[in-house]
Amino acid sequence: MAQNRQDMGSGPVKPLLLQLMIPAVVAQVVNLLYNIVDRIYIGHIEGIGAAALTGVGLFAPILMLLNAFAMLIGAGGAPRTAIALGQGNKDEAEKIIGNSFTMLLFFAVVLTAGFYAGAPALLRLFGASDATLPYAVAYGRIYILGSVFVLLVMGMNPFITTQGFAKISMLTTVIGAVINIILDPILIFGLGWGVRGAAVATVLSQAVGACWILKFLTGSKTILKLRKENLKVERNIILPVMGLGISTFVMLSTESLLSISFSSSLARYGGDVATAAAAYHSGWGTVDNLLRMEEHSSDGQTLKGFPYNQMHHYVEKITACYAKYTELYGA
Numbered sequence: 227m228a229q230n231r232q233d234m235g236s237g238p239v240k241p242l243l244l245q246l247m248i249p250a251v252v253a254q255v256v257n258l259l260y261n262i263v264d265r266i267y268i269g270h271i272e273g274i275g276a277a278a279l280t281g282v283g284l285f286a287p288i289l290m291l292l293n294a295f296a297m298l299i300g301a302g303g304a305p306r307t308a309i310a311l312g313q314g315n316k317d318e319a320e321k322i323i324g325n326s327f328t329m330l331l332f333f334a335v336v337l338t339a340g341f342y343a344g345a346p347a348l349l350r351l352f353g354a355s356d357a358t359l360p361y362a363v364a365y366g367r368i369y370i371l372g373s374v375f376v377l378l379v380m381g382m383n384p385f386i387t388t389q390g391f392a393k394i395s396m397l398t399t400v401i402g403a404v405i406n407i408i409l410d411p412i413l414i415f416g417l418g419w420g421v422r423g424a425a426v427a428t429v430l431s432q433a434v435g436a437c438w439i440l441k442f443l444t445g446s447k448t449i450l451k452l453r454k455e456n457l458k459v460e461r462n463i464i465l466p467v468m469g470l471g472i473s474t475f476v477m478l479s480t481e482s483l484l485s486i487s488f489s490s491s492l493a494r495y496g497g498d499v500a501t502a503a504a505a506y507h508s509g510w511g512t513v514d515n516l517l518r519m520e521e522h523s524s525d526g527q528t529l530k531g532f533p534y535n536q537m538h539h540y541v542e543k544i545t546a547c548y549a550k551y552t553e554l555y556g557a
Contacts, residue, residue, distance in 0.1 A: 260403040281361030294478035296380035302471025304384035324456025330381040334374035353493025372429030378436040406431035
C-alpha cells in the first residue's frame with residue numbers, strides 16, 4: 227500500500243485533519259497561481275487583450291455549473307464511500323465509485339451537447355457584446371468539448387482523498403495547473419492561437435489530470451478500484467449519493483446564477499469596461515476560497531465517515547476540531 231496514505235480510522239484527530247487539509251490548501255494555492263497567470267497571458271494578447279479577457283470572464287457561470295454537477299457526485303459520493311469503508315463494506319464502496327463514474331460521464335454528454343449548442347445565446351444573456359462575444363464563444367466551446375475531463379477531475383478526485391491519499395489528490399490539481407501554466411504561452415503566443423490556445427491548454431491539462439486519476443483508481447496502490455462490473459447504475463447506490471451532494475450542487479448553482487445577474491447588470495449599465503473590471507477581479511476570487519469552509523468540508527466528512535456507526539465519540543472529536551477551525555477563520 228502507498229506510504230503516503232493517512233490512516234483514516236484511528237489516531238489523533240487533529241493530525242489526521244491537518245494531513246488532509248494541508249495538501250488541499252497547497253492545491254488551492256497552485257490553482258490560484260494558475261488563475262492569475264492564465265488571465266495575465268490572455269490580457270497581454272496584443273490588440274485584443276481586454277476584449278479577450280472580458281469574453282473569457284463571461285464564461286464563468288457555465289464553468290460554475292459544470293463544477294456544480296461534478297460536485298453533486300463528488301461531494302455526495304466521497305462521504306458515502308467513507309461510510310462504507312468505515313463499516314468494512316468494500317464492495318459497496320467500490321459500487322459507489324463505479325456508479326459515480328458512470329453518472330459523471332452521463333452528465334458530461336448531456337452538458338456538452340446543451341452548452342455547446344447554446345453557448346452564443348447564453349453568453350449574450352450573460353452580458354457579452356459584439357466585441358467580446360467572439361472570444362467568449364471561441365474559448366467556451368473548446369472548454370465545453372473538454373468538459374468530460376473537468377467533470378472527471380472534480381468529481382472523481384474526492385474518491386482518492388476519501389481513501390486517505392490526500393497527497394495523490396493534491397498532485398491531481400498541481401500537475402494540471404503546472405501543465406496549464408507551461409502550455410499557455412506556447413499555445414497563446416508561440417502558435418498564435420489566442421484565446422483558443424488558452425482553452426486548449428486548459429482542456430489538455432484537465433485531460434492529464436483525468437488520466438492521472440483513472441490510472442490511480444485502476445492501479446495497484448488504491449484501496450478501492452474502479453471496476454467494470456460496478457459501472458452499471460443502481461438506484462439504491464446513486465440516489466443516496468445525489469441526495470447527499472445536492473446541497474453542494476445548489477450552493478454552486480446559486481453562485482452561478484448570482485454571477486449571471488452580476489455580469490448582465492454590469493454589461494447593461496456599465497458596458498464592456500465594467501464587465502472587464504469584473505473579469506479582472508475574478509482572478510483573485512480563489513484567495514477567499516482558501517479559507518472558505520466548502521473547500522475543506524470534504525476533509526472533515528471523510529474523517530467522520532470512517533468511524534460512522536462505530537465510534538461516535540471519535541466523530542464528535544472531529545466535529546469539535548472542525549468547529550474550532552471555523553471559529554478561527556471566521557467562515
